[in-house]
Amino acid sequence: MLDLNPRDWSSQPAYIDSGYRSTALRGPTRPLIPLKPALAALDGPVFGHEMIGALDGDLTRNGQRNGAPLGERIIVTGRLLDEDKRPVPGALIEIWQANAAGRYIHKVDQHPAPLDPNFFGGGRCLTDSEGRYRFLTIKPGAYPWGNHPNAWRPNHIHFSVFGRQFATRLVTQMYFPGDPLLTFDPIYNSSPENVRTRMVSSFSLDVTEEGFALGFVFDIVLRGTHSSVWEKA
Amino acid sequence: MSTRGKLGQTPSQTVGPYFAYGLTPQQYGYDFASIVTPCMAGPEVEGTHIHIAGCVFDGAAKPVNDAMIELWQADATGRYPGTDGVNNRFTGFGRCGTNADGGFFFDTIKPGIARPDDAPFINVTVMMRGLLLHAFTRIYFSDEVKANAHDPVLALVPAGRRSTLIADHHAAGKYRFDIHMQGPQETVFFDL
Numbered sequence: 001m002l003d004l005n006p007r008d009w010s011s012q013p014a015y016i017d018s019g020y021r022s023t024a025l026r027g028p029t030r031p032l033i034p035l036k037p038a039l040a041a042l043d044g045p046v047f048g049h050e051m052i053g054a055l056d057g058d059l060t061r062n063g064q065r066n067g068a069p070l071g072e073r074i075i076v077t078g079r080l081l082d083e084d085k086r087p088v089p090g091a092l093i094e095i096w097q098a099n100a101a102g103r104y105i106h107k108v109d110q111h112p113a114p115l116d117p118n119f120f121g122g123g124r125c126l127t128d129s130e131g132r133y134r135f136l137t138i139k140p141g142a143y144p145w146g147n148h149p150n151a152w153r154p155n156h157i158h159f160s161v162f163g164r165q166f167a168t169r170l171v172t173q174m175y176f177p178g179d180p181l182l183t184f185d186p187i188y189n190s191s192p193e194n195v196r197t198r199m200v201s202s203f204s205l206d207v208t209e210e211g212f213a214l215g216f217v218f219d220i221v222l223r224g225t226h227s228s229v230w231e232k233a
Numbered sequence: 234m235s236t237r238g239k240l241g242q243t244p245s246q247t248v249g250p251y252f253a254y255g256l257t258p259q260q261y262g263y264d265f266a267s268i269v270t271p272c273m274a275g276p277e278v279e280g281t282h283i284h285i286a287g288c289v290f291d292g293a294a295k296p297v298n299d300a301m302i303e304l305w306q307a308d309a310t311g312r313y314p315g316t317d318g319v320n321n322r323f324t325g326f327g328r329c330g331t332n333a334d335g336g337f338f339f340d341t342i343k344p345g346i347a348r349p350d351d352a353p354f355i356n357v358t359v360m361m362r363g364l365l366l367h368a369f370t371r372i373y374f375s376d377e378v379k380a381n382a383h384d385p386v387l388a389l390v391p392a393g394r395r396s397t398l399i400a401d402h403h404a405a406g407k408y409r410f411d412i413h414m415q416g417p418q419e420t421v422f423f424d425l
Contacts, residue, residue, distance in 0.1 A: 004425075006424075007242070007424065008241070008242045011241055011243075011244050012242075012365075012366055013244065013246075013365035014365070015364070015366065017365060020247075020365070021363075022363025023363050023364070023365060024292070025293050025363070025415060026291050026361060026362075026363035026364050026414050026415075027364060027415075028368055028414060028415065028419060028420075029292075029415050030419055030421075030422075032423055032424035033390060033422070033423050034423070034424040035386060035389070035423050035424065035425055039385060039386055040423075042313070042356065043315060043316075044305065045305055045314070045315065045325065046315035051268045053266065062265075081240060082240075083239040083240050083241075083242065085240055092268075094256055095255065096251065096252060096255025096256070098251075104251040104254075105254055105263070106250070106251040106254055107261070108250060108251070108299075120254070120263075120264070120265060121254065121255070122254050122256075122258065122263075122265050158248070158251075158252065160248070160252075160255075166305055166425070167425035169358055170243060170245060171246065171360060172243055172244060172245055172246045173246040173249075187246060187247060188246075190246075190365050191246075195244055196244070198243050198244060199243065199244060199246070220243050221240045221243045222242065222243070224239070
């Protein structure tokens with residue numbers, strides 16, 4: 001019998017973060033109630049290839065109206081793994097992001113940067129038998145937000161991930177190496193200092209396609225499993 | 234447990250304010266197919282069809298208009314979709330973003346029980362701008378008083394807070410389930 005490893009709380013942000021203002025009224029304040037592995041164990045939803053459209057993983061094409069989107073084409077790829085480096089195949093990964101000018105297509109985004117009629121910004125795919133995923137997209141721009149004076153979000157892509165179990169659900173953000181805004185971003189910095197860089201992709205010349213698109217690698221690590229400890233009834 | 238040689242878990246981040254067009258596009262009228270919606274069970278799915286509606290509130294008791302709720306539940310026989318032999322017309326998985334008034338709804342079926350001691354329940358994941366790590370909770374049902382009394386998870390919850398997990402059966406086939414992130418009615422959240 002295998003039990004899911006606990007969430008590594010030393011790798012996770014606190015619910016209330018003094019730098020990120022919106023957490024003050026939205027993060028739970030009472031301690032979470034822990035469930036023993038036997039009560040928490042539950043396989044999660046399963047997604048099939050029939051749910052994924054042919055262009056869902058290609059954000060440079062899935063929003064085209066009258067031409068190609070503006071911006072730097074990039075390939076974002078990596079592996080979905082558990083803590084013991086075992087691949088997680090067949091997992092749904094969904095992404096959403098701003099366009100090259102730092103503007104989301106979302107109706108609420110009021111940043112006065114141009115929308116791109118040929119860029120939607122949402123995509124999804126399933127990991128393959130080795131846990132690999134791959135998106136072709138446009139490098140997202142930085143944009144201002146209202147958290148504090150002169151606040152700017154670093155370039156990032158939002159990731160939503162399902163693992164095998166219900167409890168391995170993960171929503172995170174992928175950042176880009178060398179971004180000077182990372183130092184000032186309260187959302188990035190809400191994660192403990194020694195683990196933040198796990199959210200920063202690496203540039204890869206191997207993934208880069210000559211004459212076409214720059215390559216970035218972002219591996220995602222979910223909780224693993226361990227042999228269950230015998231418990232007396 | 235030794236962590237030597239293990240990879241570190243990827244940290245969670247907030248879903249942010251702009252998930253709607255990527256994760257719940259049809260609901261908000263974006264030109265992108267949703268792979269999951271709040272309508273979890275069509276008329277062909279066996280079981281008692283129910284409608285669950287509620288609101289998400291922040292610590293100032295204001296509705297949260299940019300939250301996303303996911304449900305994951307067993308079918309009417311207590312088996313989770315994806316298990317061998319389970320009728321795949323019911324996916325068991327639903328997703329709904331909140332509206333301008335903080336409201337969400339799901340059309341589904343009442344779940345059966347997987348284990349004899351359990352009361353029927355639905356697994357819930359809560360995400361929103363300002364929530365750095367999603368929160369797990371459960372929906373139980375107010376018309377299951379007897380079963381709720383012996384449920385092993387409800388038993389872990391202090392008696393005074395159990396009502397935050399119980400959807401109110403206020404009309405035939407209709408339940409109300411509000412989520413309070415903070416305050417005197419703060420919903421019970423679990424560490425799974």
